[in-house]
Amino acid sequence: MARIADLIAKGRTFSFEFFPPKTDSAQLSLGRAIGELESLGPSFVSVTYGAGGSTRQRTHAVVSWMRKETTLTPMAHLTCQGHVRSEIRDILNAYADDGVQNILALGGDVPTDGEPAPSDYTYASELLDDVSGDGRFSVGVAAHPEVHPRSTDRASDRRFLAAKLSRADFAITQFFFEVEVYVRMMNELADLGVNKPVLPGIMPVTNKKQIVRMAEMSGAAMPQWLIDRLDKVDDPEDVRRVGVEAATELCRDLLDAGAPGLHFYTMNRSTATREIHANLGLSSAC
Numbered sequence: 189m190a191r192i193a194d195l196i197a198k199g200r201t202f203s204f205e206f207f208p209p210k211t212d213s214a215q216l217s218l219g220r221a222i223g224e225l226e227s228l229g230p231s232f233v234s235v236t237y238g239a240g241g242s243t244r245q246r247t248h249a250v251v252s253w254m255r256k257e258t259t260l261t262p263m264a265h266l267t268c269q270g271h272v273r274s275e276i277r278d279i280l281n282a283y284a285d286d287g288v289q290n291i292l293a294l295g296g297d298v299p300t301d302g303e304p305a306p307s308d309y310t311y312a313s314e315l316l317d318d319v320s321g322d323g324r325f326s327v328g329v330a331a332h333p334e335v336h337p338r339s340t341d342r343a344s345d346r347r348f349l350a351a352k353l354s355r356a357d358f359a360i361t362q363f364f365f366e367v368e369v370y371v372r373m374m375n376e377l378a379d380l381g382v383n384k385p386v387l388p389g390i391m392p393v394t395n396k397k398q399i400v401r402m403a404e405m406s407g408a409a410m411p412q413w414l415i416d417r418l419d420k421v422d423d424p425e426d427v428r429r430v431g432v433e434a435a436t437e438l439c440r441d442l443l444d445a446g447a448p449g450l451h452f453y454t455m456n457r458s459t460a461t462r463e464i465h466a467n468l469g470l471s472s473a474c
């Protein structure tokens with residue numbers, strides 16, 4: 189089992205993100221995608237966590253299964269909104285007992301339906317303090333290159349990110365479509381004296397409606413050139429091809445700009461990620 193801080197220190201990483209399945213058929217798709225992507229030898233993989241603890245058991249089950257039954261190095265996402273400290277302690281103990289050494293410490297979003305659960309936390313930085321203070325984990329945090337949608341202004345968002353990152357081992361970004369967005373954020377962090385590794389999150393476009401909705405929710409701007417390229421195609425296979433081409437170009441630009449690795453949002457499917465991986469000629473350390 190490896191700590192992600194050590195993997196990044198050794199060289200460029202490439203990694204894949206999955207979400208825990210809700211149904212038996214989703215479980216099968218995830219198993220297939222993991223089987224197909226495991227053979228590429230990713231540096232690590234990560235598994236998302238439902239806001240307010242809604243996937244607590246399922247995230248734990250997938251991460252622990254990966255740890256015990258595959259060759260993969262897993263990282264568990266953990267959000268703090270809607271949790272009290274004793275629950276976080278139990279979750280961390282369960283991961284440590286299963287030999288899991290990597291946690292992505294996140295704020296999460298307060299669920300909008302029903303009564304909010306009691307919470308000891310407001311921001312990811314408070315969870316980060318608990319997880320890094322625990323001492324058993326390599327800890328990452330989230331970065332939002334185009335600024336988090338709830339932020340009041342860019343400067344304060346960058347200050348909060350710099351403060352988080354100075355105490356974490358690394359960050360992974362929300363997805364975005366142009367290298368300049370990443371380079372600008374890295375320069376702003378350097379101006380604040382923070383030079384920790386930030387892995388860019390890559391979301392290949394595979395479905396036009398879905399990417400527009402996800403970009404709106406996450407605050408990622410769809411550039412006009414990408415909209416124009418997607419407007420020219422309708423067949424789902426052509427949309428996927430354009431998405432893979434655009435993501436490949438972005439990955440090349442990011443590696444040229446010195447990104448310490450690439451983190452792919454797989455949506456529990458393997459085809460687009462495998463094609464980009466092949467286009468880039470990546471090996472275990474890219």
Ligand code: FAD
Pocket residue numbers: 235236237238239240265266267293294295296297310311312313329330331332336337338339340344345346348349352360361362363389
């Ligand atoms: P925070 O760092 O707490 O930031 C949230 C907002 O608060 C920002 O606007 C920030 O500028 C501001 N802020 C931070 N500190 C302070 C402070 N001290 N005072 C005032 N304002 C402050 N969500 C899930 O539910 N499950 C997942 O598995 C998941 N995985 C993710 C993985 C990645 C790589 C990324 C980028 C996001 C992920 N998210 C996930 C989404 C994330 O939980 C949301 O974007 C959430 O709204 C913010 O999380 P954060 O960790 O950036 O929070």
